[in-house]
Amino acid sequence: MSTRTVLVTGFEPFGGEAVNPSMAAVQGLAAAPPPGVALHTLILPVSLARTGPALRAAIAGLRPDVVIATGQAGGRAEISVERVAINVNDFRVPDNDGAQPTDAPVVATGPAAYFATIPVKSVVARLHASGIPAQLSNSAGTHLCNHTLYLLGHLAATEQPGLRGGFLHLPWLPEQVVRHPGQPSMGLPTLVLALKTAITAACETADDLRVAMGATH
Amino acid sequence: MSTRTVLVTGFEPFGGEAVNPSMAAVQGLAAAPPPGVALHTLILPVSLARTGPALRAAIAGLRPDVVIATGQAGGRAEISVERVAINVNDFRVPDNDGAQPTDAPVVATGPAAYFATIPVKSVVARLHASGIPAQLSNSAGTHLCNHTLYLLGHLAATEQPGLRGGFLHLPWLPEQVVRHPGQPSMGLPTLVLALKTAITAACETADDLRVAMGATH
Amino acid sequence: MSTRTVLVTGFEPFGGEAVNPSMAAVQGLAAAPPPGVALHTLILPVSLARTGPALRAAIAGLRPDVVIATGQAGGRAEISVERVAINVNDFRVPDNDGAQPTDAPVVATGPAAYFATIPVKSVVARLHASGIPAQLSNSAGTHLCNHTLYLLGHLAATEQPGLRGGFLHLPWLPEQVVRHPGQPSMGLPTLVLALKTAITAACETADDLRVAMGATH
Amino acid sequence: MSTRTVLVTGFEPFGGEAVNPSMAAVQGLAAAPPPGVALHTLILPVSLARTGPALRAAIAGLRPDVVIATGQAGGRAEISVERVAINVNDFRVPDNDGAQPTDAPVVATGPAAYFATIPVKSVVARLHASGIPAQLSNSAGTHLCNHTLYLLGHLAATEQPGLRGGFLHLPWLPEQVVRHPGQPSMGLPTLVLALKTAITAACETADDLRVAMGATH
Numbered sequence: 001m002s003t004r005t006v007l008v009t010g011f012e013p014f015g016g017e018a019v020n021p022s023m024a025a026v027q028g029l030a031a032a033p034p035p036g037v038a039l040h041t042l043i044l045p046v047s048l049a050r051t052g053p054a055l056r057a058a059i060a061g062l063r064p065d066v067v068i069a070t071g072q073a074g075g076r077a078e079i080s081v082e083r084v085a086i087n088v089n090d091f092r093v094p095d096n097d098g099a100q101p102t103d104a105p106v107v108a109t110g111p112a113a114y115f116a117t118i119p120v121k122s123v124v125a126r127l128h129a130s131g132i133p134a135q136l137s138n139s140a141g142t143h144l145c146n147h148t149l150y151l152l153g154h155l156a157a158t159e160q161p162g163l164r165g166g167f168l169h170l171p172w173l174p175e176q177v178v179r180h181p182g183q184p185s186m187g188l189p190t191l192v193l194a195l196k197t198a199i200t201a202a203c204e205t206a207d208d209l210r211v212a213m214g215a216t217h
Numbered sequence: 218m219s220t221r222t223v224l225v226t227g228f229e230p231f232g233g234e235a236v237n238p239s240m241a242a243v244q245g246l247a248a249a250p251p252p253g254v255a256l257h258t259l260i261l262p263v264s265l266a267r268t269g270p271a272l273r274a275a276i277a278g279l280r281p282d283v284v285i286a287t288g289q290a291g292g293r294a295e296i297s298v299e300r301v302a303i304n305v306n307d308f309r310v311p312d313n314d315g316a317q318p319t320d321a322p323v324v325a326t327g328p329a330a331y332f333a334t335i336p337v338k339s340v341v342a343r344l345h346a347s348g349i350p351a352q353l354s355n356s357a358g359t360h361l362c363n364h365t366l367y368l369l370g371h372l373a374a375t376e377q378p379g380l381r382g383g384f385l386h387l388p389w390l391p392e393q394v395v396r397h398p399g400q401p402s403m404g405l406p407t408l409v410l411a412l413k414t415a416i417t418a419a420c421e422t423a424d425d426l427r428v429a430m431g432a433t434h
Numbered sequence: 435m436s437t438r439t440v441l442v443t444g445f446e447p448f449g450g451e452a453v454n455p456s457m458a459a460v461q462g463l464a465a466a467p468p469p470g471v472a473l474h475t476l477i478l479p480v481s482l483a484r485t486g487p488a489l490r491a492a493i494a495g496l497r498p499d500v501v502i503a504t505g506q507a508g509g510r511a512e513i514s515v516e517r518v519a520i521n522v523n524d525f526r527v528p529d530n531d532g533a534q535p536t537d538a539p540v541v542a543t544g545p546a547a548y549f550a551t552i553p554v555k556s557v558v559a560r561l562h563a564s565g566i567p568a569q570l571s572n573s574a575g576t577h578l579c580n581h582t583l584y585l586l587g588h589l590a591a592t593e594q595p596g597l598r599g600g601f602l603h604l605p606w607l608p609e610q611v612v613r614h615p616g617q618p619s620m621g622l623p624t625l626v627l628a629l630k631t632a633i634t635a636a637c638e639t640a641d642d643l644r645v646a647m648g649a650t651h
Numbered sequence: 652m653s654t655r656t657v658l659v660t661g662f663e664p665f666g667g668e669a670v671n672p673s674m675a676a677v678q679g680l681a682a683a684p685p686p687g688v689a690l691h692t693l694i695l696p697v698s699l700a701r702t703g704p705a706l707r708a709a710i711a712g713l714r715p716d717v718v719i720a721t722g723q724a725g726g727r728a729e730i731s732v733e734r735v736a737i738n739v740n741d742f743r744v745p746d747n748d749g750a751q752p753t754d755a756p757v758v759a760t761g762p763a764a765y766f767a768t769i770p771v772k773s774v775v776a777r778l779h780a781s782g783i784p785a786q787l788s789n790s791a792g793t794h795l796c797n798h799t800l801y802l803l804g805h806l807a808a809t810e811q812p813g814l815r816g817g818f819l820h821l822p823w824l825p826e827q828v829v830r831h832p833g834q835p836s837m838g839l840p841t842l843v844l845a846l847k848t849a850i851t852a853a854c855e856t857a858d859d860l861r862v863a864m865g866a867t868h
Contacts, residue, residue, distance in 0.1 A: 015433070073434035077728070077828070077835040080434070086301050086330060086355065090431030102427050113303060113330035131826030133836055138303065139356035142431035169434050174841050175782030177728070184728040184835030185784055190825050210319050214307030214359035216232070217290035217297070217386050294511070294611070294618040348609030350619055391624050392565030394511070401511040401618030402567055407608050449867070507868035514868070518737050520764060520789065524865030536861050547737060547764035572737065573790035576865035603868050644753050648741030648793035650666070651724035651731070651820050 004203045005038045007064040008195060009055065011071050011144065014046040015093050021170040022070040025191035034196045037203060040064065044148070048089065048099040051144050052151050059155060059163075066118065066164045066202045067152055070195070071145035073169035074176070077184035079127055079194050080137035080169035081120045085149035086113045090142035106150040114153020118166030119201065119208035126201040132194050133186070136213040140167055164202055168194070221420045222255045224281040225412060226272065228288050228361065231263040232310050238387040239287040242408035251413045254420060257281065261365070265306065265316040268361050269368050276372060276380075283335065283381045283419045284369055287412070288362035290386035291393070294401035296344055296411050297354035297386035298337045302366035303330045307359035323367040331370020335383030336418065336425035343418040349411050350403070353430040357384055381419055385411070438637045439472045441498040442629060443489065445505050445578065448480040449527050455604040456504040459625035468630045471637060474498065478582070480530040482523065485578050486585050493589060493597075500552065500598045500636045501586055504629070505579035507603035508610070511618035513561055513628050514571035514603035515554045519583035520547045524576035540584040548587020552600030553635065553642035560635040566628050567620070570647040574601055598636055602628070655854045656689045658715040659846060660706065662722050662795065665697040666744050672821040673721040676842035685847045688854060691715065695799070699740065699750040702795050703802050710806060710814075717769065717815045717853045718803055721846070722796035724820035725827070728835035730778055730845050731788035731820035732771045736800035737764045741793035757801040765804020769817030770852065770859035777852040783845050784837070787864040791818055815853055819845070 008029060010022035026041045033039040042058050044051050059067065073080055087105045094100040120136055127134035140146040145167060152165030171186040225246060227239035243258045250256040259275050261268050276284065290297055304327050306318040337353055344351035357363040362384060369382030388403040442463060444456035460475045467473040476492050478485050493501065507514055521544050523535040554570055561568035574580040579601060586599030605620040659680060661673035677692045684690040693709050695702050710718065724731055738761050740752040771787055778785035791797040796818060803816030822837040 071434070076434065077833060083305075084303050084329070088300075088431070090429065092429055092431045092433055100429060102429055102431075103425075111330075112301070112328055112332060115329060128829045131829060133825050133828040133832075133834075135832060137356075138359060139354075139432070141434040142355060143433040145434055174784050174837070177784040178779045178782060181786060182728060183784075186825070186836070187838035187841050189840060190838050208320075212307065212309055212317060212319055214305070214309045214319075215356070216309055216360040217288070217293065217358040217362055294616060345612045348612060350608050350611040350617075352615060391567050391620070394567040395562045395565060398569060399511060400567075402620070403608070404621035404624050406623060407621050505868065510868065517739075518763070520735050522734075522865070524863065526863055526865045526867055534863060536863055536865075537859075545764075546735070546762055546766060549763060571790075572793060573788075573866070575868040576789060577867040579868055642754075646741065646743055646751060646753055648739070648743045648753075649790070650743055650794040651722070651727065651792040651796055 003038050004065040005062060006199055007040045007042060007058060007062055007067045009042045009044050009069045011044050011046050014096050017176060019173060019176065020072050021173045021191055022072055024173060024188055025070060025170060025195055028188055028192040029195045034199055037199060046096040046144055048095050048101060049097060051148060055148060055151060059160060068166050068168060068198055068202060069148045069152065070168045070170055074172050075183055076169060076171050078133040078135045080135055081123045082116055082137050082140040082149055082167040082169060083120050084113050084115050084138060085140050085146045085153055087150060088142045089147060095144065106147050107154050110154055114150055116149060116166040117156050118164045119205040120166060121209040121211060121213050122205040123198050123201040124213060125209055126197050127194055130193060130197045132190060138215055145169060166202060168198060220255050221282040222279060223416055224257045224259060224275060224279055224284045226259045226261050226286045228261050228263055231313050234393060236390060236393065237289050238390045238408055239289055241390060241405055242287060242387060242412055245405055245409040246412045251416055254416060263313040263361055265312050265318060266314060268365060272365060272368055276377060285383050285385060285415055285419060286365045286369065287385045287387055291389050292400055293386060293388050295350040295352045297352055298340045299333055299354050299357040299366055299384040299386060300337050301330050301332050301355060302357050302363045302370055304367060305359045306364060312361065323364050324371050327371055331367055333366060333383040334373050335381045336422040337383060338426040338428060338430050339422040340415050340418040341430060342426055343414050344411055347410060347414045349407060355432055362386060383419060385415060437472050438499040439496060440633055441474045441476060441492060441496055441501045443476045443478050443503045445478050445480055448530050451610060453607060453610065454506050455607045455625055456506055458607060458622055459504060459604060459629055462622055462626040463629045468633055471633060480578055482529050482533040482535060483531060485582060489582060489585060493594060502600050502602060502632055502636060503582045503586065504602045504604055508606045509617055510603060510605050512567040512569045514569055515557045516550055516571050516574040516583055516601040516603060517554050518547050518549050518572060519574050519580045519587055521584060522576045523581060529578065540581050541588050544588055548584055550583060550600040551590050552598045553639040554600060555643040555645060555647050556639040557632050557635040558647060559643055560631050561628055564627060564631045566624060572649055579603060600636060602632060654689050655716040656713060657850055658691045658693060658709060658713055658718045660693045660695050660720045662695050662697050665747050668827060670824060670827065671723050672824045672842055673723055675824060675839055676721060676821060676846055679839055679843040680846045685850055688850060697747040697795055699746050699752060700748060702799060706799060706802055710811060719817050719819060719849055719853060720799045720803065721819045721821055725823050726834055727820060727822050729784040729786045731786055732774045733767055733788050733791040733800055733818040733820060734771050735764050735766050735789060736791050736797045736804055738801060739793045740798060746795065757798050758805050761805055765801055767800060767817040768807050769815045770856040771817060772860040772862060772864050773856040774849050774852040775864060776860055777848050778845055781844060781848045783841060788820065789866055796820060817853060819849060
C-alpha cells in the first residue's frame with residue numbers, strides 16, 4: 001500500500017472558551033506524527049464564511065486520501081465518530097465573526113444529508129481496542145462541525161471521488177471543565193492517541209464493519 | 218379553517234419493557250380527544266416488516282392532513298421533537314419479530330434523509346409555553362422511530378404531497394424507571410398534554426418559527 | 435393502631451425559581467389528605483434564621499408522631515429519601531433573607547450527624563412498589579434541607595423521643611425545567627402520590643427493611 | 652517546615668473491574684514521587700475484614716502527618732474530595748471476600764460521622780488551579796471508601812491526634828469506560844497530577860479556605 005496522504009483538521013476556540021480540544025489534539029498530533037502516512041494538519045476558523053473555503057483550498061492543494069476533521073463537543077464523555085451530516089446551518093451560538101444562520105442550507109443545491117465516507121464503525125472498534133471511550137454518533141449538530149462533515153461529503157460526491165472524509169467530536173479538556181462543574185472531559189494524551197488510531201483505521205480499512213452500532217433513539 | 222384530519226401513532230412495548238410511553242400516551246389522547254380535529258390513533262407494531270405497511274395503510278385510508286408519530290426514548294428527560302430522519306436501519310436491539318438489520322436503507326431508492334414536515338420549532342415553542350420540557354432533536358436514532366419518520370417524509374415527497382408528518386420521542390414513564398435507577402421519566406398526564414399541544418401547533422402553524430434552536434454538536 | 439398525627443412540610447421557592455415542587459406537592463397533599471392519619475402541613479421559609487423556629491414551633495404545638503419534611507433537588511430524576519444529615523451549614527446560594535453561612539454548625543453543641551428516624555428503606559421500597567422513581571440518598575446537601583433533617587434528628591434525640599423524622603428531596607416540576615434544558619423533572623401527581631406513599635410507609639413500619647441499598651461512592 | 656511523612660492509599664480492583672484507577676494512580680505516584688515529602692504508598696484490599704487492619708498497621712508503623720486515601724467512583728466525572736464519612740457499612744455489592752454488610756456500623760461505639768481532617772476546600776481549589784476537574788463531595792457512599800475515611804477520622808480522634816486524613820474519589824480510567832458506554836472517565840496522567848496536587852495542599856495548608864462550596868441537595 002502506498003503512503004496515504006492524510007489531512008487532519010481542528011477548530012480554533014469559540015463560544016467563550018480559551019482553548020479548543022480539537023486544536024490542541026491536532027497540534028499534539030502534528031508534534032508526533034504517526035509513521036506511515038503523509039500527515040498534514042490545519043486549524044480551521046470558526047466562521048460560516050471562512051471554514052468552507054479554507055477546507056476546500058487545503059483539499060484542492062493536498063489531494064488527500066483521507067480527511068479527518070475534528071471539533072469540540074462540550075458535555076460529551078466519549079469520542080463521537082459521526083455517521084452523517086445534514087444540510088442545515090442552525091447555529092445555537094454565533095460563530096467567531098458574529099454570524100448566526102437559522103435553518104439555512106450548507107449547500108443550497110445539495111441533498112438533505114451526506115454520510116461519512118470513512119469506515120465509521122471500524123474507527124469506533126479500533127478506538128475501543130485501544131482503550132479509548134468512543135461511540136458512533138448519528139448527529140453532528142447543526143453548527144460548523146456538521147457543516148464541515150457535510151462539505152466533506154459534498155466534495156467526495158462531486159469534485160473528489162474516492163475521498164474518505166469523516167468527523168470526530170472530542171470532549172472538553174480537563175482544564176475547560178473547571179468552568180463547567182460536573183461535566184465530563186478527556187485528557188490530551190488520550191485525544192492524540194484517538195486521532196492516531198482513527199487515522200490508522202481510516203487508512204487501512206476498505207470495507208466498514210457490519211456490526212450493530214445503531215441507536216434506538 | 219376546515220377540520221383537520223389528524224393521525225397520531227404510538228408503538229407497542231419492546232426491548233423487555235412491559236409498557237411503551239407512546240402507546241400509553243396515544244391511548245390517553247384517544248380517551249380525551251382534543252376539540253376541533255378529527256383524531257385517529259394507531260398503535261404500530263415494533264417490526265421492520267410490519268411497521269411500514271401498517272402506517273402506509275392507515276394513511277392511505279384516512280388521507281390525514283397531519284401525522285404525528287411517537288415512540289419511546291428511554292433515558293431522555295424531555296420530549297424530543299425530531300427534525301430529520303436518515304436512510305438507515307441499524308438496530309441496536311432486535312425488533313419484536315427478532316429482525317435486526319445493520320446499515321440497510323429504509324427505502325432502497327430514497328435520499329439520504331428527509332426533514333420532518335411539521336413545523337418543529339413551533340411545536341417546541343408551544344410545548345415550552347405549556348410548561349412541558351421539550352427540545353428540538355437532530356437524530357431520531359436508527360431504529361423504527363427513525364424508520365417511521367423517514368417513511369412519513371417519503372410519503373410526503375412521493376404519494377401524499379402536503380402531508381405534515383413529524384415524530385416525537387417520549388421519555389420513559391415513571392413506573393418504567395423503577396427498573397432503570399437514576400434515569401429521568403415523564404408522567405402520563407404530561408405526555409398526553411404534550412400530544413394535544415403538538416397537534417394544535419402542527420395544525421395551526423403554516424410557516425415554522427425562524428429562531429435559533431440548533432445544536433453545536 | 436391509633437390515628438397517627440403527621441406533619442408534612444415543604445419549602446417556599448428560592449434561588450430564582452417561581453415555584454418549589456415541595457410547596458406544590460404539600461399543597462396538593464393538603465387538598466386531598468390520605469385517610470387514616472391526622473395530617474398537618476406547613477410551608478417553611480427558606481431562611482437560616484426562621485426555618486428552625488418555624489419547624490420547632492409546629493412540632494411543639496402538634497406533637498406529631500411522624501414528620502416528613504420535603505424540599506427541592508433540582509437536577510435529580512428520582513425522589514431521594516435522605517438517610518443522614520450532617521452538622522454543617524455551607525450554603526452554595528444565599529437563603530431568601532440573603533444569609534449565606536460557610537462551614538458553620540447547624541447546632542453548635544450537636545454531633546457530626548443524625549440519621550433519619552423514619553424507616554428509609556421501607557419508604558423507598560413502597561415508592562418503588564407504587565411505580566415511583568426513588569432512591570436512598572446519603573447526602574441531603576449542606577443547605578436548609580440538610581439543616582431541617584438535622585434539626586428533626588436533634589429534636590428526636592433531645593426533646594421529642596420517639597419522633598419519626600425524615601426528609602424527601604423532590605425533582606423539579608416539568609414547568610421549571612423549561613428554563614433548565616435537558617434536566618429531569620417529575621409531575622405534580624407523581625409527587626403527591628409519593629408523599630402519600632411515604633406517609634403510609636413511615637406510619638406502618640416499625641422496623642426498617644434490612645436490604646442492601648447502599649452506594650459504592 | 653520539616654519534611655512531612657505522607658501515606659497515600661489506593662484500592663485493588665473490585666466489582667468485576669480488571670483495574671482500579673486508585674491503584675493505578677497510587678502506583679504512578681510512587682514511580683514519580685513529589686519532592687519535599689516522605690512518600691509512602693499502600694494498596695488496600697477491598698475487604699470488610701482486612702481493609703481496616705491494613706490501614707491501621709501502616710499508620711501505626713509510619714506515623715504519617717498526612718494520609719490521603721483514594722478509591723474508585725465509577726460514573727463521576729470529577730475528582731471528589733470527600734468532606735465527611737458516616738458510621739454505616741451498607742454494601743451495594745459484596746467485597747472481594749464476598750462480605751456484604753447491611754446497615755452495620757463501621758465502629759460500634761463511634762459517632763454518627765467524622766469530618767475529613769485535611770483542608771478539603773483548599774484541596775479542591777488547588778486542583779482547580781491545576782486545571783483538574785474537582786468538587787467537594789458530601790457523601791463517600793456506604794462501602795469501603797466511606798469506611799476508610801471513617802476509620803481515618805476515628806484514628807485522628809482517638810489514637811493519632813493531629814493526623815490529617817482525607818479521601819479522594821477518582822473517576823474510571825478511559826479503558827474501563829469502553830465497557831460502560833457513555834460514562835465519564837479521567838486519564839492516568841491527570842489522576843497522578845491530582846494526587847500530587849492534593850498532597851501539596853494537604854501539607855501546606857494549616858487552615859482551610861472559608862469559601863462557599865456547599866450543595867443545595
